[in-house]
Amino acid sequence: MNVGMVLILGRRFNRDDSGTLDSPLSKRKVIDMDQKPLLGHEIFDFNSGSPHAEGILQILNEFRDSRLFTDVVICVEGREFPCHRAVLSACSSYFKAMFCNDHRESREMLVEINGIFAEAMDSFLQYVYTGKVKITTDNVQYLFETASLFQISALRDACAKFLEEQLDPCNCLGIQRFADTHSLKMLYTKCKSYASQTFADVAQHEEFLGLLKDELIDYISSDDLVVVREELVFEAVMRWVYHDVEMRRPVLKELLTHVRLPLLHPNYFVQVVETDQTIQNSPDCYLLLHEARRYHILGNEMMSPRTRPRRSTGYSEVIVVVGGCERVGGFNLPYTECYDPVTGEWKSLAKLPEFTKSEYAVCALRNDIIVSGGRINSRDVWLYNSQLNLWIRVASLNKGRWRHKMSVLLGKVYAVGGYDGQNRIASVECYDSFSNRWTDVAPLKEAVSSPAVASCVGKLFVIGGGPDDDTCSDKVQCYDPDTDSWLLRASIPIAKRCITAVSLNNLIYVAGGLTKAVYCYDPVEDYWMHVVNTFSRQESCGMSVCNGKIYILGGRGENGEALDTILSYDPSTGIIMGTTAMSRPVSYHGCVTIHRYNEKYFRT
Secondary structure, three states: OOOOEEOOOOOEEEOOOOEOOOHHHHOOOOOOOOOOOOOOOOOOOOOOHHHHHHHHHHHHHHHHHOOOOOOEEEOOOEEEEEEEEEHHHHHHHHHHHHHHOOOOOOOOOOEEEEOOHHHHHHHHHHHHHHHHOOOOOOOOOHHHHHHHHHHOHHHHHHHHHHHOOOOOOOOHHHHHHHHOOOHHHHHHHHHHHHHHOOOHHOOHHHHHHHHHHHHEEEEEEHHHHHHHOOOOHHHHHHHHHOOOOOHHHHHHHHHHHOOHHHHHHHHHHHEEEEEEOOHOEEEHHHHHHHHHHHHHHHHHHHHHHOOOOOOHHHHEEEEEEEEEEEOOOOOEEOOEEEEEOOOEEEOOOOOOOOOOOOEEEEEOOOOOEEEEOOOOOOOEEEEEEEOOEEEEEEEOOOOOOOEEEEEOOHHHEEEEOEEEEOOEEEOOEEEEEOOOOOEEOOOOOOOEOOEEEEEEEEEEEOOOOEOOOOOOOOOEEEEEEEEEEEEOOOOOOOOOOOOOEEOOOOEEEEEEEEEEEEEEEEEEOOOEEEEEEEEEEEEEEEEEEEEEEEEEEEEOOOOOEEEOOOOEEEOOOOEEEEEOOOOEEEOEEEEEEEEEEHHHHHHH
C-alpha cells in the first residue's frame, strides 16, 4: 500500500496504513528534531546573483540560435532573425508596444522592420540576449540609431560614450553634427568644446570645409575659441571660402565681421589680407579693412567687438587703476594695478612715479597710459609703457594744471581745462607722441575744473565741471579738430563737477557728481537720456569700457569716504550689477583699459 505525503508550512505529515493523517494533535512524532532554539533562522534567503540571470540569458540565446521556442521572425533587409517575443518585450518598450497591444504584428509570425541595417540588428540582438556587444567605429552610428529606434537607453548611451572617446580633429565636427541631429546635448557640448580647443588643427581637415556658414560663424565669433594668434582664424575662413569660392564669396563680408582683423600683425595685414584677390573684389569688406587700418594707427581709441583679443592668444582687456587717494586729506597712493573683469583678479604693475601728487589726469594712448599734471609738479607728464611695464617721463605740459581731464582723439592726447592754484583754466593743449610735443589749441568757451571729457564721432566733448568754487556747469562744449573751434551742444540734465565720461558705440555715458544717475548722450542727435541708476551716490569715480561693458570703480561717497565698489553696466541689456570689490578703497584715481599679455593664461 502506498504512503502519501503532504508538505504543510515546511513540516511533513504522513498518512498511516489506515489513511489517518498524523498531526501535532495526535502527539505522535514523525521525525525527532533538535529542540534548540532556532534563533530566528527559520528562513534562508538564497540569491545566486548575476550568474543566474546570465545563465538564463545564455540558454535563451542558445534557444534563439537553434530556433527553439522562437515565436517571431524579425526580417531586416531580407535577413531573418528568429526571436522570442517575451525576450524582446522585456528589453524594449518598442517591442512591448508592438507585441502586447492589439497590433497586427502581435499575431504575425514574420515581422519586417525598415530603416535599419541587418548588421545593426544582429548586434542589437546580441546585446539583448547577452547584455554584451562590440561597438566599433564602423557600427557605432547604425547601432546608436537602432538602439534609439528600439528605445534601449543603456545601449544608446554606450554608443554616445564611445563616440566621445573617439574625438579627433578630423572627426569632431561630424560627430558634433550627429549629436545635434539626435539631440545628444552632452556629446554636442563635448564636440564643440573639443573643436574650439583644437580649432587650428580642425580647420585643416575635410570636415571643416563642409561646415554650414552659421556653424562656422558660431566658432569664429566666440571669445573662447583657442588660437595662439588671430591670423589662424583668418586663414581658416579663407580656406573655407576658397573651397567653393563662387558660392561662398557672397558671405565673405559676414564671415570677416567675426575675424578680429585689427588684431592681425600689421605686416601680415598688408602683405596677406589686403592683397587677397577675393577680398579686393568684395567692396562690402572695405569698411572692415578701414577699421583695421585705423586701429593700427590709433590703437585702443578705436573700439569695436573686433578689437577685443581672444584670451587664448595670451592677451586680455584689463582695467588699469592709477594711483588715487584713500580718503579725504589722506595719503596719495603709488599703486598701479590692473583688474581683469573675466577672472576678477588684480595684479600689481610698476608703481606710479612721484605719487605724492594728486588730482592729475590719466588716459590711454594706444596701448600705453599717459599721466599729466597734478597738485605738485603740475607740468610733469609720465608715460607707462605696457609692454615693458615701465614709467617714462615725456614732454611737459605747456601750462601746469590739476583737476583737469585728458582724452585721446584721432591718436593725439588732449589736456583740457583744470585749475592752476588761482583760477580755472580755459586752455587746451594737444600732445603728439611721435614728435613728443605739446601744442596749444583753441581754448574752452567756459573755463572749468573737474569736468567729464570723452572723444566720440571724431570730436571732443567737455561736459559739466566747475567754473568756480561755488557753482557747477551743465554746459557741453564740443571741439572740432578740423576747424580748431568749440561749439556748445545740448546741456546735460544736471549741473555737476567731479563727473566722469566714457564713449561706447558712438554714445557718451556720464556718471558721478554725487548722483546715482548714469546719463547717455547721443552726439549725432544732440540728445541726452537717463539710462540707469547706480546703487549709491559717488563722485570722482573711475570709469572705463572693457569687454563691451562700462565699469564704474571706486570714488567718494556722500560721507566723503573712498569706496571699493565696482559696478558693471551692459548697455545691450540695460543691466547694472556689482562685481568683485577693488583691492582697496580709492577716489580721484585714473582708470583706463588696455590689452595685457597674460603669461599664466597662455601657458594653460
